Amino acid sequence: MKMSHDPSAYKIFLSPGLASGCIALMTAIKDNEEATPFSYEYGYLCFRILLLSLGASLLSRLGDRNLERAVELMQDPRYDICLMSDIFSAQIAWSLNTLVRTPQETGCDWALGWEPHKSHPPYDEIISREEAKALIDILWEDRVGFLRAMRLTFIPGLAALLFLNWRYGCLEHKYANVNSHPWKQIREIHWRCLLVITANQDDPVSRITDHFCVLTNFDPRKRKSLFEKSKDSRAILEAYISRLAPIDPAMYDAYHINRLSALLDLVTPNLEVAVEDLLPTLFKVTLDRLWEVVRGKNCTYDSAILGIALTLEQLRIMFKSLRENNLTRHAIARILEELVRSSILDLIASLFMLLDPDAEENSKSDIANFNLIQTTNSMIYELSLSTPPDLLRDHFQDYTVSWFKICHHFDYLRLCIPDAEKHTERNRRRDKHYESCILMWENIFHDLEQMDNLHATRELTGRCLYHQCQDPAGQGRLGGFYICPRCLVACYCSTRCQIGQVLLSNPL
Numbered sequence: 001m002k003m004s005h006d007p008s009a010y011k012i013f014l015s016p017g018l019a020s021g022c023i024a025l026m027t028a029i030k031d032n033e034e035a036t037p038f039s040y041e042y043g044y045l046c047f048r049i050l051l052l053s054l055g056a057s058l059l060s061r062l063g064d065r066n067l068e069r070a071v072e073l074m075q076d077p078r079y080d081i082c083l084m085s086d087i088f089s090a091q092i093a094w095s096l097n098t099l100v101r102t103p104q105e106t107g108c109d110w111a112l113g114w115e116p117h118k119s120h121p122p123y124d125e126i127i128s129r130e131e132a133k134a135l136i137d138i139l140w141e142d143r144v145g146f147l148r149a150m151r152l153t154f155i156p157g158l159a160a161l162l163f164l165n166w167r168y169g170c171l172e173h174k175y176a177n178v179n180s181h182p183w184k185q186i187r188e189i190h191w192r193c194l195l196v197i198t199a200n201q202d203d204p205v206s207r208i209t210d211h212f213c214v215l216t217n218f219d220p221r222k223r224k225s226l227f228e229k230s231k232d233s234r235a236i237l238e239a240y241i242s243r244l245a246p247i248d249p250a251m252y253d254a255y256h257i258n259r260l261s262a263l264l265d266l267v268t269p270n271l272e273v274a275v276e277d278l279l280p281t282l283f284k285v286t287l288d289r290l291w292e293v294v295r296g297k298n299c300t301y302d303s304a305i306l307g308i309a310l311t312l313e314q315l316r317i318m319f320k321s322l323r324e325n326n327l328t329r330h331a332i333a334r335i336l337e338e339l340v341r342s343s344i345l346d347l348i349a350s351l352f353m354l355l356d357p358d359a360e361e362n363s364k365s366d367i368a369n370f371n372l373i374q375t376t377n378s379m380i381y382e383l384s385l386s387t388p389p390d391l392l393r394d395h396f397q398d399y400t401v402s403w404f405k406i407c408h409h410f411d412y413l414r415l416c417i418p419d420a421e422k423h424t425e426r427n428r429r430r431d432k433h434y435e436s437c438i439l440m441w442e443n444i445f446h447d448l449e450q451m452d453n454l455h456a457t458r459e460l461t462g463r464c465l466y467h468q469c470q471d472p473a474g475q476g477r478l479g480g481f482y483i484c485p486r487c488l489v490a491c492y493c494s495t496r497c498q499i500g501q502v503l504l505s506n507p508l
Helices: 007-014 018-027 041-061 066-075 084-099 129-141 143-152 158-173 181-194 199-215 233-244 257-270 273-294 301-324 329-341 344-354 364-385 389-415 425-447 451-461 495-499
Strands: none
Touching: 007 041, 007 066, 018 041, 018 129, 041 066, 041 084, 041 158, 066 084, 084 158, 084 199, 129 143, 129 158, 129 181, 143 181, 143 233, 158 181, 158 199, 181 199, 181 257, 199 257, 233 257, 233 273, 257 273, 257 301, 273 301, 273 329, 273 344, 301 344, 301 364, 329 389, 344 364, 344 389, 344 425, 364 389, 364 425, 389 425, 389 451, 425 451
């Protein structure tokens, strides 16, 4: 391993048979007939050398000077602060980036020496297909130790491993369906690596993940997970939490919202009583990531809204699992506390403010609006089924005043149209959209056992006392839920109402 700290030694990793020899040595490390290379330093070192050999070989084949360029960067004094293995990983990812842009069945296999290609010279196999299968079997049998090793150490060149894993998966796909056991192995190895892959390898790995999702017809809206419960549920949840709230932001960027639902597909089956102490933090880091996206500058359908909707669908499945796994009352209470602390209802309201109220029927934006409304309703309904009613009432009761304000805001946006446009098709669509939002908002509070609190709050707030109030009689479910900060007596339902004179009575 000292060689990996010497730039001039990287060409030695091109030695024929080096990667194959590492696989043979790892195969020999067994406990009770199962491969356990990651339980021993010897096996771990074999794996590290394997990745260095695989990465160096791919670099040399994907460009005339790719490996030389990587060595030059390692020797450049401007990059003294960087780990050599980190530079090596980044160069591998950069070289693989163009190779994995299109999901060709055999268009990439020439780099591994598995298939000829008319645009490239023939190469010897880095490792044979049989050896690739043996490696996948090893990683699968010792997947618990594999994830532990990846979490506790920095492993360079994981993108090269995931490229090999993907190409073997495409080969396997020709002879077996995506539900076969070999495909399950290949898929889970890839997803486990997603929990720890560094930012400088993200581009090719993201494309490979997209190809996997296409091959497996992954769609969280179909409500069927790709994965089953794992033996190391706690390690998976801890890795997910660490990935979404990384200690070293230089190595790990914020996780892309459009891939978050796919990552959660590995996490969701592992919610159980044994890990209930981790669940509040798991929900927190997930909601924090959604808040970051909503507050971003470019929160559009393509960049964010679809990914958020798919993530909310995963949250719905997670809420359902709380009921199916019989979590303790104390654990559910702690989860509710975190949901309130993370302002989940404000997040929902903010999302609906970002939707396009003028979307034409059956357009992409209109479908996004419908899907988000339905997904949100289903998510909160699942939470209500999984939670004792008294806990729901207690934890969300302080939100009732905000409920009125948001409902009022939807009403205000619905009515905020010039007279000349009131009978247009645009107005009809806008009116329908905000009516759907208001109905969704009412359903949420009904499911959260807050209707009694809403009625009590409405009676306490009274009517708006200002002349220019658009609803002085309180017929529009609004009411004076704001209080004048100067007199603490005069009620009003919007800042607009304070412009005129007091109409009903002057408490001053």
